[in-house]
Structure formats: structure tokens, C-alpha cells
Amino acid sequence: MMRWAKNLAMVLLLCGAAGCATVGTDPRDPMEDFNRAVYGFNEAFDELVGKPVATGYRDIIPGPARMMVRNFFSNIADLWIGANNLLQGKPLDALTDWTRFAMNSTMGLFGLLDFASELGLEKHDEDFGQTFGRWGMADGAYHVWPFLGPSTTRDSLGMVLDIYVDPVVRHKPRGVRTAMVVTRAISKRADLLDASRILEEAALDKYVFQRDAYLQRRRSLIHDGEAPRAAREVPRAENEAGEVQPQPQARPVEAARLTGPGRQCGARERGAAARGARRAGGGDARGGCARGLKRGLGCFPSSYGSRPRPRRRQLRLARCCSPWRPAPQRNPRRRARRPRRPASR
Numbered sequence: 001m002m003r004w005a006k007n008l009a010m011v012l013l014l015c016g017a018a019g020c021a022t023v024g025t026d027p028r029d030p031m032e033d034f035n036r037a038v039y040g041f042n043e044a045f046d047e048l049v050g051k052p053v054a055t056g057y058r059d060i061i062p063g064p065a066r067m068m069v070r071n072f073f074s075n076i077a078d079l080w081i082g083a084n085n086l087l088q089g090k091p092l093d094a095l096t097d098w099t100r101f102a103m104n105s106t107m108g109l110f111g112l113l114d115f116a117s118e119l120g121l122e123k124h125d126e127d128f129g130q131t132f133g134r135w136g137m138a139d140g141a142y143h144v145w146p147f148l149g150p151s152t153t154r155d156s157l158g159m160v161l162d163i164y165v166d167p168v169v170r171h172k173p174r175g176v177r178t179a180m181v182v183t184r185a186i187s188k189r190a191d192l193l194d195a196s197r198i199l200e201e202a203a204l205d206k207y208v209f210q211r212d213a214y215l216q217r218r219r220s221l222i223h224d225g226e227a228p229r230a231a232r233e234v235p236r237a238e239n240e241a242g243e244v245q246p247q248p249q250a251r252p253v254e255a256a257r258l259t260g261p262g263r264q265c266g267a268r269e270r271g272a273a274a275r276g277a278r279r280a281g282g283g284d285a286r287g288g289c290a291r292g293l294k295r296g297l298g299c300f301p302s303s304y305g306s307r308p309r310p311r312r313r314q315l316r317l318a319r320c321c322s323p324w325r326p327a328p329q330r331n332p333r334r335r336a337r338r339p340r341r342p343a344s345r
Helices: 002-021 032-060 063-087 091-106 128-134 153-164 174-191 193-202 206-222 267-281 285-294 302-306 311-321
Strands: 142-145 149-152
Touching (some): 032 193, 032 206, 128 153, 128 206, 142 153, 174 193, 193 206
């Protein structure tokens, strides 16, 4: 078993060294040319072997039997999922995982039935790559390994440990172990048939789409769905300390530029003048409007508010700038007009 793990680690290192000669445009993917070549190989193998076998497995094996196979391997994975939760400082989640394993192994008929989920025990998804990420290890470069798919430098180290401690891989005899490994791989590929169909229909560049989706998903898993924004996602208004920089605001335009003297104002200026009238004049539309104009809140230049106006001028401004019309007042000095005589027939 140790010899097999050493050979796998050596293959990963040689593949990484072979890709160091190529340089990609994305800083997260410095070996993009090499990764695209491996990705093309994996796609060809999947089209020839993986997808047809998974499709036949889904069409032949009934749904309840496929669910039992899925539950069996998921129950075995709960052992080391709990260990990783404990290493990440989440003892309650680790206790939940080990409780799930104990209940499903006994009452769930060796894990064929997910009895723990029916009781409300949550299923987790942890591995050594996420544990290294919780400890502060950076992602490293993005890689695509033959038959294993996308990964990063940190997740590749974690994947070697995951494979080494996997109870299915360490099981003996060899024939049973090989059958279990192949069955688990076919079951996983059958669960992803619909996702691969959506990927082929939606993505223009499947490699870029899968790379971005993998990196975002791993980041979300490491932080339990509460991942902080990456450096490339921080808006320009925020500085390095995380403080939001104030955006430059437009300079206020003077009232004289908006409208000239003697012109009627719009709804915004009338509302501003009315508010100034209420604040300054205590509800008097005529005097308040003039005092509001003195503060530069009306549609006329503020210089007009500094000199006295005749009564007719104030009344005209009040009708223009106030949201209501003041009641007309009769001048007592003015002689009342005589009523018109009815027209003679």
C-alpha cells in the first residue's frame, strides 16, 4: 500500500513538473496549456468509457438499489469526515458524523439505508484539502490530473492523504477492493450525468467554466458557505485595509444655472422652496417662499432674496414656488370695481 501511494505521489509530481514549462494567462492557472491537454484526455476517456458505463448503470440498476450503493459508500466516508471536522476545530460536527456512522452501520443495515438523515443528523463533506485550507495553507496553482480531475496544489496533497487512509482502498483482498473502487466511481459518474449535460449546453469554454466552478466551490466548502470575497472580487472602492473609500459626489449646481430670473421652476425646485418656506416662515407661503429663496432653495438666483420685493412680486413668486396657491387678498386702498351692467336686449 505504501508503494502504491509513493507511485501516485511521484506521478503527480512528474505531471506538475512537465507543466511548469507552460505559462497561462490566469494567475491561478499558470500551467493552463498542460492542464487543457490533460482535460482533453479526460474528456475523451469519459466519452469513450465513463459516460457509456454510467448511463448503462443508471438505465439497468433500479433507483432504490443505486441509492443503497450511494448510501453504503457515503457511510464509510463519514469516518474520516468526522476526523477532519475534529482537526478543523469543529467537535460537534465530528460527533455528528461519528453518530451517523454508528446509527447507519447498525440500524441502517451496514449503511445501505440512511437512517441518520431521517432523524435530522446533517451530512457533512470534509477532506484533508479543506483541513489544510482551514489551517491557513494557500490554494496554490490549479491542476488537472489524469483520471482524477481538477485540483490545486493544496488539494492534491490532501488527496494523497485521502486515498492513503481510504478504507475502501485499504480493503483486502485485492479483487474485492478493485470491485468496490470501480463501483464507487461508476456510482459517482452516474450521479453527474445531468450536470455534465447542463455543462455541455451552457458553457462556451467548458475548461474555464469547470475551473472557476471548482475553485469557488472549494473556497465555499473550506469556509462552510461563508467564504470572504477573494482579492479579485473586491470592488475598487475598497482599499487594502477593507475600508470603503468615499465616492466623489457631483458638485451641486447653483440655482442661477438651472433657471434664469423670471422663469418658472420644476417640481424639485418647488419642493425645495416649499420646505424652505415651512422652515423659515412657519407655513406662510408668501413670506416663507421669499425667505426660502434667500437661502438659495428656490428657482431664482439667491441674490434676489437679499433685497426687498413688492407685494405683487412676492405673490408671483409664491404662486410659482409653492405647492399650493395662497388665497387672494384684496387691497383695501384700491377702489372696488363697479359691477358690470347686464347687456340690454
